[in-house]
Each structure stands twice: as structure tokens, then as C-alpha cells.
Amino acid sequence: MKYNEHFSDMTENYLFAEVADRVARYSKAHPDKKVLKLGIGDVTLPLAPAVIEALHSGVDDMAKAETFKGYGPYEGYDFLREAVQGYYKKAGVELALDEIFISDGAKSDLGNILDIFSENNTVLIPDPVYPVYVDTNVMAGRKVIYASANEANGFLPMPDFHVDADIIYICSPNNPTGAAYTKEQLKVWVDYASKKGAVILYDAAYECFIKDDTLARSIFQIPGARTCAIEFCSLSKIAGFTGTRCGYTVIPMDLKKGGFIANRMWLRRQSTKYNGVPYIVQKGAAAVFTDEGMAQIKANLAVYQKNADTIAKCMDRLGIWYTGGKNSPYIWLKCPGGMGSWEFFDYLLGEVQVVGTPGAGFGKNGEGFFRLTAFGSPATTEEAVERMEKLLRK
Ligand code: PLP
Numbered sequence: 001m002k003y004n005e006h007f008s009d010m011t012e013n014y015l016f017a018e019v020a021d022r023v024a025r026y027s028k029a030h031p032d033k034k035v036l037k038l039g040i041g042d043v044t045l046p047l048a049p050a051v052i053e054a055l056h057s058g059v060d061d062m063a064k065a066e067t068f069k070g071y072g073p074y075e076g077y078d079f080l081r082e083a084v085q086g087y088y089k090k091a092g093v094e095l096a097l098d099e100i101f102i103s104d105g106a107k108s109d110l111g112n113i114l115d116i117f118s119e120n121n122t123v124l125i126p127d128p129v130y131p132v133y134v135d136t137n138v139m140a141g142r143k144v145i146y147a148s149a150n151e152a153n154g155f156l157p158m159p160d161f162h163v164d165a166d167i168i169y170i171c172s173p174n175n176p177t178g179a180a181y182t183k184e185q186l187k188v189w190v191d192y193a194s195k196k197g198a199v200i201l202y203d204a205a206y207e208c209f210i211k212d213d214t215l216a217r218s219i220f221q222i223p224g225a226r227t228c229a230i231e232f233c234s235l236s237k238i239a240g241f242t243g244t245r246c247g248y249t250v251i252p253m254d255l256k257k258g259g260f261i262a263n264r265m266w267l268r269r270q271s272t273k274y275n276g277v278p279y280i281v282q283k284g285a286a287a288v289f290t291d292e293g294m295a296q297i298k299a300n301l302a303v304y305q306k307n308a309d310t311i312a313k314c315m316d317r318l319g320i321w322y323t324g325g326k327n328s329p330y331i332w333l334k335c336p337g338g339m340g341s342w343e344f345f346d347y348l349l350g351e352v353q354v355v356g357t358p359g360a361g362f363g364k365n366g367e368g369f370f371r372l373t374a375f376g377s378p379a380t381t382e383e384a385v386e387r388m389e390k391l392l393r394k
Contacts, residue, residue, distance in 0.1 A: 006141040013131050015361030019345070026349055035349070036384040038311070038372045039357045041175065043240045045303060048296035050287045051239065058283030069279040074271045076102025076248070080282045083289035084248050093220045095250060099263060101270065102285075104277050105247040106205050106234035111136040112273070113201065113230065113249070116265040117167060124165035126157050128176055128362035128369075130203070133169045142167075150365055155179040155323045155332065159192035168193055170219070171203035173210065176362045176371045177332040178324015180215050186222045193228040197257065200229040205247075208238035208301060209308075210327045218250075226252040230262065237329070239288040239297045246277055246285040304329050307381040308374035314385045318392050329374040332359065336392055344370050352387035 019039060027035055047055075061067035075081070081100045088095050103109045110132055123137045127146040137144050145165065147157035155177040159168075170189060173180040181189075193200045202219040210217055219229045234247035241247075255262040277285075287293040312325030315333055322333035335344035341358030348354045357373075359366030374381065 004139070006139055009141075010135055010138050013135070013361070015131075015357065018361075019355065019357060022345070022349065023355055026353075030353075033353050035353045035355060036376070036380050036387070037355045038376055038381065038384050039355045040375050041357075041373055042242050042375060043237060043304075044375055044377065045240055045300045047240050047244065047284070048288070048293055048300065050290060050293040050296055051284045054287035054293075055280055055284040058280035061283070062280065072276045072279055072282070074274060074276055075267060076100070076277060077279070077282050080286045081248075083286045087289050088218060088220070088250075091217045091221060093218050095220070096253065099250055099252055101249045101251065101266060102277050102282060103247050103249060103270075103274075104245040105236060105241075106203060106232040106249075107132055109232050109247065109249045110201065110203065112269065113232075113266065114140055114142075115269045115273075116262060117199075121166035122164060123167045123169070124163070124198075125169045126171075126174075127364055128155075128359060128366035129169070130171055130175045131362065133171075133201075137167075146363075148365060149177065149179075151321065151334065156181055156185060158185065159189055161192060161195065164196060166196070166198050168198055168200045169203070170200055171205070172216070173206040173324070173328035174330075175206065176330055176357070176359065176366070177369075178322075178326075178328035178330035179332070180210065180212075180327045183214065183216050183222060186216055186219060187224070190219070190222050190224045190228060194224055198228065199255065199262070200225070202229050202231045204231055204233045206237055206328055207233065208297075209305065209329055211305070212327055215327060220250065220252070226254040228255065230255065235285055235288055238301070239285075239293075240300065241285070244281055244284060246281050303378060304374045307376060307378060310378075310381050310385055311372050311374065314389050318389065320392070325374075331372045331374070333370050333372065335359075335368055335370050338368070341367055341370055348388065348391075352384075352391045354384045354388055 081097050084100050085095050122143045125133050126149045149155040149157045156179050207217040219225045219231050231250040235241035251263040251266050253263050308325045311331045315322045320333050322331050325331040341360035345358045357371040359369030
């Protein structure tokens with residue numbers, strides 16, 4: 001017996017543990033100081049009332065023999081797939097029902113999708129990045145190359161047609177940088193993938209934060225994407241489902257190569273290793289897409305968007321360079337005074353007790369940058385911004 005040797009190639013990600021550790025040490029030494037956290041990537045507002053009502057009705061269904069549900073379809077109930085189909089239609093994207101797969105969230109699908117691809121593929125990933133893309137590929141022994149995201153390209157790297165890649169990750173609006181590609185930029189990526197015969201794994205987990213109508217909410221708004229892209233999305237951020245767990249993945253029927261049809265392979269994979277999202281959760285998820293549910297979740301999103309705006313405006317006043325904040329809950333700022341990421345972390349914590357996330361934790365190119373998030377309460381956000389502004393004005 002041998003263990004998977006690629007596990008030893010994975011670098012330990014100490015980022016959030018190290019942040020928690022430094023905050024705990026500081027709080028212990030300074031019990032009188034109130035620490036404000038703008039580092040969390042998790043939502044804080046409760047589920048919308050329409051969702052709660054639907055969850056309750058799902059529970060009631062399970063209590064009666066006539067409406068009880070056992071194993072559901074691997075790919076999700078039609079009532080939820082139809083709701084997702086309608087959501088895409090509003091964005092001008094026509095999808096067939098069997099192109100939509102319901103899951104327990106984007107993270108699982110982003111990792112699991114790799115089952116349908118050869119281990120010999122070369123993977124192109126932006127740096128800095130959501131660490132899941134890197135780790136899931138290193139775990140399987142794939143070769144990873146990086147597209148450099150930096151201040152010069154606004155943290156939106158474009159493809160180098162001289163570089164070959166088979167699997168390409170794009171996340172827009174991006175975590176951690178908050179930067180969002182224009183449709184024109186995404187078209188270049190689609191053309192690149194098509195030319196290379198590659199696939200784009202498009203993470204749309206933050207599409208709900210897009211306010212600018214000229215930006216894409218889905219890769220399938222881009223001509224040519226149906227033959228080269230898979231889209232992952234989630235109810236985590238749009239509707240506060242981080243703890244409830246529900247997402248969806250879209251695999252167009254047109255995505256195929258050498259007799260292999262990605263959509264059918266994914267169904268085969270899911271039916272082999274997965275038994276679907278709980279019926280009760282799917283009932284709650286469907287409520288998100290009703291008019292009532294949408295109105296309620298938009299009110300929640302508006303709270304986060306206002307927080308993002310509060311932070312972004314503070315950076316504008318201070319003249320600090322940043323990306324995000326406008327179509328994203330993340331503000332990715334250049335540490336002032338040439339400070340390193342962790343140096344700035346300690347400075348903010350020590351001087352004004354504000355916690356963010358050091359950019360260096362998201363990749364080499366994150367050094368010298370810092371991520372603030374809009375998921376805190378408005379009161380916390382405003383107070384943190386006030387404290388930072390006073391300190392950084394000096
Ligand atoms: N993709 C990105 C870029 C994320 O930042 C996150 C969570 O923070 C996820 C996916 C995970 O989403 P889910 O909760 O649906 O697994």
C-alpha cells in the first residue's frame with residue numbers, strides 16, 4: 001500500500017490559522033482593546049424569510065408519506081434546476097435543464113470536476129488565487145503554471161498565446177482581489193481556450209455582487225464559451241448559504257473532445273460518488289429564485305455592497321491603490337508605505353485593532369497587498385474605516 005505521494009507536494013496553508021493566532025495573542029495581551037474584524041470571507045446576515053419558509057415546508061413534506069422524499073436525482077430536483085435555468089435566462093443565457101447540476105456548493109464541484117480530466121493536463125492558475133484551485137490539482141499530481149496578476153494589469157491577467165495550457169481557472173469577480181473582467185477581456189480568454197483546445201473552469205461565486213451591467217455575470221454570456229467552459233456557482237454569497245450548502249455547476253452539451261462529452265462524464269461521476277443535495281435544502285434554494293426571495297436577498301446584498309463602498313471610499317480619500325469594492329465584497333489594497341502584507345497586518349492590529357487578511361497568503365504576487373471584506377456588520381465596518389483613516393492619514 002502506498003499513500004498518494006502528491007500530498008507531500010502540497011504547501012500547508014497557514015493563512016487563516018496564523019491570522020487567528022496573531023489576533024488571539026494580541027487580545028490576550030490587550031483585553032481592554034476591541035478588535036474589529038474585516039478579514040472574514042463568510043456571510044453574517046441570516047437567511048431570507050422566503051428561504052426559511054421554504055425550508056420549513058420541506059421539513060413538513062418529509063413528515064408525510066405522500067410527500068416524503070428518499071434519494072433524489074443525482075443532478076438535483078427539476079424544480080430547482082428550472083429555477084436556475086430561469087435565473088440564467090434573465091441574464092440572456094439559454095441553458096437546457098440537463099446542463100445544470102445542483103450540488104452542495106462550488107468548492108466541492110471545483111475539486112471534484114477534476115475527476116473527468118486527465119492527470120497529464122497542464123493547469124493555468126492566476127496568482128494570487130483562491131487556494132482551492134492550486135491544492136486540488138497538486139493533490140492529483142498535475143503540473144500547475146501561473147498567470148501573473150499584479151498592479152500593472154489591475155490583477156486581471158490576460159492569456160499569453162505562447163503559453164500552452166489545458167485547464168484554465170478564472171474567477172470573476174475575483175477572490176481575493178475583487179477585480180472583475182470585462183466581457184471583452186473574457187472573450188480573449190475564450191478565444192485562447194478555444195485555440196488551445198483547453199477548458200475554462202469559471203468560478204462565478206461572486207456574480208451577485210456585479211452592479212455594472214456591462215460586466216459578465218456568466219461566462220456563457222461570451223460568444224464561444226459553450227464549447228470551452230464549465231461554470232461553477234453557489235448560493236453561499238448570493239443568499240447566505242455558506243452553512244446551508246447549495247450550489248450549481250453548468251456544463252454545456254457542446255463541451256466535448258475525442259468522443260468524450262464532459263456533461264455526461266460529470267453525470268457519471270456524480271452518480272458514482274454523490275447522492276445529491278438534501279431535498280429540504282433544495283426547497284430552500286428554490287425560494288431564492290422567486291420574486292419574493294430575490295427581493296429579500298437583494299436587501300441583504302445591499303448591506304454588504306454598502307460596506308464595500310464605505311471601505312472603497314476610505315481608500316479613495318486616502319489615495320491608496322486598490323482593486324475591487326465596486327462589483328465585489330473584497331477590497332484588495334496596496335499596503336501603504338511599501339509595507340509587506342504581514343507587516344501591515346501587525347501594524348493595523350497593533351495600532352487600531354483592525355483585522356484584515358495579508359495578501360501574501362494567496363500567492364507570491366499577493367505580497368505587499370492586503371484584503372478587506374465587506375461581510376462584517378455596517379457598524380463594525382464604519383468603525384474600522386474610521387480608525388484606519390485616522391491612522392493612515394498620518
Ligand atoms: N469560490 C470562491 C472564489 C470562493 O471564495 C468560495 C468561498 O469563499 C467558494 C468558491 C466556495 O463556495 P461554496 O460555499 O459554494 O463551496
